[in-house]
Amino acid sequence: MKPRIAIFSLTSCEGCSLAILELEDQLLALLGGVEIVNFREGMTERAWDIDVGFVDGAVSTPQDEEEIRKLREHCRTLVAIGACACLGGVNTLKHQQPPLEYREYVYGAGAKWFPTTSARPLSAVVKVDYELPGCPMVKEEFLHFVKCALTGKQFRLPADPVCTECKKLGNLCRYEKGELCMGPLTRAGCRAICPAYGSVCEGCRGLLGADAVAAAREVFPARYGVPFDRIADRLRLYGAYQDDGENAISGVLQPSR
Amino acid sequence: MTGRILSHAELIELIDLLGASRRLIGPVRRGDHYFYEPVAGAARLALDAPQCVYSPKSFLFPPEETLLTFEKESGRFVAQPVLHDAPIALIAVRPCDIHGIRLLDHVFAAPPGDAHYEARRRQTFILGMDCAEPCRAEAFCADMSANTAHLGFDLMVARLAEKLEARATYAIEAGSETGENVLAEFGRGRAPGAVDEAARAERAARKRQAFPKRLRCDVDELPMALQRGFASKTWAQTAQRCYSCGSCNLVCPTCYCFNIRDDISLDGNCGSRVREWDGCQLRDFALVAGGHNFRSDPAQRLRHRVMRKGRWIQDRTGLPGCVGCGRCDGACTAKISIREMFNALAEEAGHDGD
Incomplete structure (x- = not known):
């Protein structure tokens, strides 16, 4: 049986999810090796029995926090993709201002209806198995990760600058x-x-x-x-x-x- | 050795003659810097380029190259070698880089021989360009006896009149049979254009004056000075600023270390084996299976590199491990200088001897 993978987004531009769709020429071959069962940017079906879950975005709201805990439960392997999910990303720039100030800037008069937390990477909330960093994630590295998973090869990020x-x-x-x-x-x-x-x-x-x-x-x-x-x-x-x-x-x- | 005098126009003509049956690669100006690049004709070349940012090494030993492809046939993988042997001519290669190529020739010829390097090298014509003066403040090529090349080229050109390029004249001589043949073909039906020995001697004398001594010891004393400094504090002190970024390795004309990896297709039925440059300053260079790293400390890695450049390669091959081109010093954003390290070690060794 093909491994079942899913792609999710928390607070982010979802550019890392889109990077997967940008694989274009490789997409059919990718689908030959894995089954995508949940991917908001790419399809409407939803399923929750997931071997590998890829998540972009930072944990930046109470809903994000709830969501990532749920995803951790449903994904055998959890992979953080992109700078936001791995390192906090540009979302953390809001920490330069007091919370009420940035919330009012973004949500205007209704700010009090939109609670936010500090922006954190996934690993600050749940256990993360692998990280594919970058803004956006490098799509070739994603593909390499999938190949490693399919062939049972150990995945390692480059250790060079x-x-x-x-x-x-x-x-x-x-x-x-x-x-x-x-x-x-x-x-x-x-x-x-x-x-x-x-x-x-x-x-x-x-x-x-x-x-x-x-x-x-x-x-x-x-x-x-x-x-x-x-x-x-x-x-x-x-x-x-x-x-x-x-x-x-x-x-x-x-x-x- | 056959020699001739060429005008600038004749030199351009000669290079285009080489280009008729080979891909021409030579210095091209990009802003304030020069790079070795393929060109359509000799007129595009910056023949008096002082030093290119990178040596022409990458045309013989590419940063990344496919060694073989493999495919599954009736349940077994079958491999097919990939060799590149399109003829090229490297133009205006400076003596330091010719010394670098000589070392690569030696290393890749070691049994069983590197078929990929040798296939390229056999089809490579080298036209050298002698230097009349140092190209940069970091260069200590003369100290390493690498500012002149007597071997390792097909033709060597030395510019005699050093003012306007268009009116310059060049002494050219052959260093190989292929070079002799090219000169003979070029000379057919032309006036002999014999070499003016006086002009050449005068240039040689000027050249000897032009290169200041930048090492505080003789090149022959360097290996012993380094060996005596094996436990020196210099390594740890200097390594505090080292990022372990490997830039010094990757711009070095004599670095030849590589890594090999296999790339496989998504369906697992085919793939390729790829070789890519590696560098001993990178953290995981000496990491082995089981997780042990033989040189986990930046100071150990720095010492390893300096020892290789100043002693071990020389011991093993009889050729200089460092050609004094100064590219590593220029590439180091932390401004670590191999010349300064050589000098510091030589000085320490001198004091030890007192």
Whole structure:
């Protein structure tokens, strides 16, 4: 029997779900290997006996929290997809303002009818088995994950930084243009898409680990005259919830629970 | 060795002659930088490009290449090798990069030989371009005896008049039989254009003056200095700033490490085996089955790389492991410099000897 997979969305733009539909040429082959039983962006049928559930979006409302607990119960394997589900994502920018302020900004006079919580990744609420980070998720990585699941191969995220992909593509380093790129700190797997198209890496796939952050603490102030706090600010854009070894990135903005 | 003097127009003509039966690859200007790229004709090339951001290594040993494809036939997988042997001509390759290619030649020829590298290499023509002066402040090619190449090219060009490119003249000589044949074919029906020995000697003398010494020890003393510094504090101190990003590896003309992975189709019936560049500074480079990492500490990895570049490759192959091109220093966003590390270790070794 084919594995039954499902795709769900919490607070997000659902761009990661759409990335699955963007697989286009591979979709038929994908359906040859798995059965999709629940996918709001792609179909109307709904079923709840799920082998692998993919969830995008952050937990940002009481309903989200209820939903993710229910999904955890229904999915044998739960996979967080995209920066929001893995690291909190851009949803966490709201933590820069008091809750009432951002709720009024979004919902106007009726704000009190729309309760929200701080924005958190799935792992802050339930146990997550795998994470496919990125804004949006890298669709080729999703496909690789499915192949690993089908063939029984162990899935591992790349442990190299974005720089390795830039160099393999033969890109000019953004630092050569005087720009501070987060590539050296950030997990590869995106084929360095931002530097390749003329922008810096903003770290949407998350930090590589404590060693790289420790190096950044030395390098940015001493070599570029930039305090580490400013780098932490940038890394928080997509990744307010991530372990940097010293809690510097999430720690500065410990969201209210 | 056959030699000739060429005008700029003749050099362009000669390169186009090479391009008639080969894909031309040479320096192309992109903004303030130069890259080796395929071109339709010699006129597109920036022949006096100082140094390209990347060495031409990727045309012989691509960052990612399919080694074989496999397909299921009556329940068994059958493999089909993938070899690339389209003729190419690498144009205006600088001596440092020629030394780099010589090392790759040596490494990939080690038994049983690397069929994929050798298929490409056999069909590669190299036209070298000698340097009259260092191309960048980080370069210490002269210290590593790599600012001149006597071997490893088919033709070598040295620019004699160094002012306006259009009026420049070039001394050209062959370094292989293929190179001799190309020169002979080019020379047919032309005036001999013999080499002016005086002009060449004068250029050589100027070149010797132009490269400052940037290492604080002799290249022959470097391996011993590194060995004595194996337990030095320099490694841990410097590694504090190392991201382990692997950029130094990936821009290095002598780095040849790779990883192999299998890509399989969704239905599991076919796939391909792919080789991609790897680098010893990356965290998981020495990670083995069972989860043990032989070099889990950035300081161990940094030492490993510097030892290889300054000693171990030389010991094993007799060829320089570092050609002093300075690309790694330039690529390091943490500004870690291999030259400064060599110098620090040489200095420590000197003090030990006092």
